[in-house]
Amino acid sequence: QVQLQESGPGLVKPSETLSLTCTVSGDSISGYFWSWIRQTPGKGLEWIGYIYHGGSTTYNPSLQSRVTMSVDTSMNQFSLQLTSVTAADAAVYYCARGYRYGDGYYYFDSWGQGTLVTVSS
């Protein structure tokens, strides 16, 4: 059974870069769409973007100018970088596996436990 685990600093200073890594175990990273999703009490669940195992990406336009995702298939990991963070970026960040089937249907079938990121000086 696939397992996902987020890692990275829980505290980031305003204007700095948030960096998180998701380590995938129990299955290959190939063949899936790997997403980052964040959750706040105010905005709920927000999809940040995905990276395919080959490296192609699609980002949420609301964050596109600040987001970079990368994948390391040799380590079975993928990563998120979010630049110029503000208090509005404080959230629980989840990594999730996206599965595509049929005529472009997608769903998130496995999630990490989530990691709380606080933005404060």
Added chain:
Amino acid sequence: DIQMTQSPSSLSASVGDRVTITCRASRSISTYLNWYQQKPGKAPNLLIYGTSSLRSGVPSRFRGSGSGIDFALTISSLQPEDFAIYYCQQSYTTPWTFGQGTKVEVK
């Protein structure tokens, strides 16, 4: 972006009750609709995908329906482990978006 609006935002129910949660999209999403359950301190967990397909291992008391802009998640007989927050999510087009959630509480 496609806005997903769930109703109600919360509901109180008893074990054994039939519960229905609705989700409305701001424009047609065909059947590109998923449902997730989230319990406190945990990540969301997929229940239903493609509007009505039950994920393997999910009890048959969960049922999804709808198409276009209106969708529903029905729990036929609420069980103690079903008290949680439920989210719909559209995968018709990026950015993929979620509803604001419906909290199912003990009456």
